[in-house]
Amino acid sequence: MVAIKDCKKKRLLRRASSSTVTQALTLAAMALPGLLLQPDVTQADDEVGFQYGHYQESRRQLYTVPNNANPIEAESLLGHARISLTDRIKFAFNYVQDTWSGATPVTTSPLVNRGNRSVRAATSTGRIVTVGASPYMTGQIKLDKNFTPLRYGDNGGPLIGPDERVVHVLSTASPETRKQGDFKLGYEWDESALDIGGGLSVENDYESHFGNVNTRWDFNQKLTTLNIGASYTDSATAAIIDHDASPYITNIALASLIDMPYADQIEQQGAMRILHGDRSDWSVNLGLSQVLTKSSLFETSFGFTHSSGYLENPYKVTTIVFVDPKQTSAQLTGNVKAMLEQRPDERNQFNFSTRFVQHISPLDAALHLGYRYYHDDWDINAHTFDAEWVQPWGHSWTITPRIRYYSQTAANFYSPYLLSKQAYSTSLFDETTGRVTTTYFDKNLLPANFSSDQRLSGYGALSGGVTVVKQLSKAISLEAGFEYYIHAGSLKLDGSGEGSYSDFNAFMANAELNVNLSALDQPLPDSGHEHHHHGAHHQHHAVSPAGVMFDHMMNEPGAYMLGYRYMYSRQAGDMLHGDRAVNDLAIVNNGCSKGAYRCRLTPTYMDMHMHMLDIMYAPTDWLNLMLMPQFMDMAMNLRQLDGAPEAPAGAHVHSGTGHATGGIGDTGLYALVKLFDRPMHHLHVTFGLSAPTGDVDIKLRRTHKQDEGYIHYGMQLGSGTWDFKPSLTYTGHLDAWSWGAQANATVRMEDNNDSGFAFGDIFQATWWGGYQLNRWLSTSLRGSYTEQGAVSGQFYPVVGVVDNKFVSDVNPKAGPMDYPSSYGGRFWDLGLGLNVTIPDGQFAGNRFAVEWLQPVSTELNGYQLDREGGLSATWYLAF
């Protein structure tokens, strides 16, 4: 994942300083890009990059049932950095965050079982309307003597005939977020390198730790490179089984009666069932890259991975149709049941991949051809072919069209569903005792392994896309990519893949900003940009605390600044009303809309993480422009209130589990205008607009046969309104001391957003002092007062279906977080900060700051969780 292509230009060029022109050319040319199979941290320029990606699938074919569920989509954020600690020691790290939500197949079943059933509801006039589909994993079907399912007309209509079609049963997942951090540390010798790496990936239901070691050996005047690597991954699943589904999963339903697979791995916590599993993966790989001619190169590699442990997908069940062959009627009755999928406990995977790159001189383009063969002992064989045409265009553009074809055979235990020729259960009445004894199916008559996960089916996938790169300067590049992906059984190499019921399409889009730290200060050839020395042309601002935004201006025309800002805040502890802690009963009686509802739920914590990119440009010395996209994710947990009333029909019933949301937040556009600038005092005003790019229409998924409306106001990703964000900032310094003050506001420019509400306006005043401890370290102390109004308006009513009846508003109303009056308040905070500025060396100009904001006094509107505090961390580089 660590992006590594270029070789050690810097080191080689430094060595060339005393050599002849020929030697210099030689050394420069030896800076071969990417003669590597596995990216090697030691072989690349220093770089920082940020990427946003979006993955979106199409709706699945459900035949007769309207599919109105949003298909799966994922939002992804990547931040990566690679830096040289010394000439020979390199460090790289990545941070990845994905949030996904939407409908995916939970199983596959005969179409006649109606796994996706229309949700029907009566309107106020008594008319029955179909509003969507709901998943059913069990049921009864009729089959003919050849065990072919039979279709009947709707509502007990006459027999139509055999129907062998199958269909995915779709289930919708609420948003979930995964976060991953990983690093690599590398040491480089003249003709070899060693790097070690490791990381952690965390989701609510899955955690994995991994480590790896790679070595590289150059031979033959660096025409040949050999790579050897090994890695280990250890993962643990703790999957919460859908509470709507668990009574219908045979492993759970019969666990108390007979010995069922996975029963010992399922932990019960109240009404929740958690499936636990551990797995480990060992991997080794061996690769070779070779320069073939002065315009072509080649790489090839072998990989082997051994996986063991719980290799299943905990959210996939396999449909089993139990048919008692002793039935004498003309038509057989089949009992449709669902069992957790059972995969082998081991998997050995082999890979062979090869890649060839040829330069096409007349067009100065590069043709990349790749092929990968994969085989595992589940009998999956896969072939991947891909081709890319990298076409530079003009001085600064590169356009890369790309095509990829993938085909795989099915795993030997894959089946859309299973037919078991035995009774699911048999009841015998004992006349002497008067008791009924029930015996269940013999699980030894089922295959040892089975899965209907379509990833293990036979199919092909064809995708194509394009990547466009714009090089803004030697150092900065913008990249955008798009790919369309078609998955179809008929695309399998021999055309014999899974039926068309499983076909889907998807697209992937991404945008990336990269800064090559090694190339800063180098303008594009012919660009006419003047040369800057980075870090040298922005005003003194070393001790502005990390939590203060728009604290400084750049005063050199043409200067750029890139920053990354992370903000975290947490609410937890007591529930407060005003500034006093309240007990559960007070919340039950007063926390929700008085009279109409009594509260049943209350939050136990709420975490918010914001990742912001600050891109600042100075067209003149008195005006700076700033673009601030952001990515957010939030998590909240709820609990039942003591003394809470029973849940009324249509009410939000979750408790004990978390809610999460994540994705793009609002985007800020700012203009900073200098008002006053003297050596000791500086004053500027900022005019900002916040564009409503964050979602404010995120809804909870349908559960317990009940539609649910919008997730709580505070869990939406943006404000949904265009907001005006002015601020006035004063800073000053004398010797080692510095100080400043700022007043800022957020004014909603619309009465309500598309979901019906607007967050309250915000006013904040903050002031700080700082002291420079030495050349690189300073410390700050800050006070802050913030006032935010309550939410105005409220979510528009969401019409939904609850227990087959239309309900005019299914928005959750179970706790204070669902009420506009329980937002906003008045806060006093104290901030303690540290700032590091790297004064010289290759990282001169990089600034890091961190600040903890400790609540001092809190007075909240309505009923809200107390505040625990907030962390701000920033990195800036001007150039």
Added chain:
Amino acid sequence: MLKNPLLAGMVVFSYLSLSACQAVTPWQRGILAKPSMALEPHPAQSAFREHAYGSREAAAGGSAAKGGGCGCY
């Protein structure tokens, strides 16, 4: 494809390792140093796409450990 993929790969690997490549002197490597000739020209984007492929295709394993989570959706 040979029946044993490992064997097939070994044959190709050995052939390429042993076959005489053109002698490319260091000062003839200007073209090879172009960004377009990098084996992976768009690494971050590839990682994003590979993660999507990896959560939808069976043949994702077999390369170095880099996390990627459950991909259970």
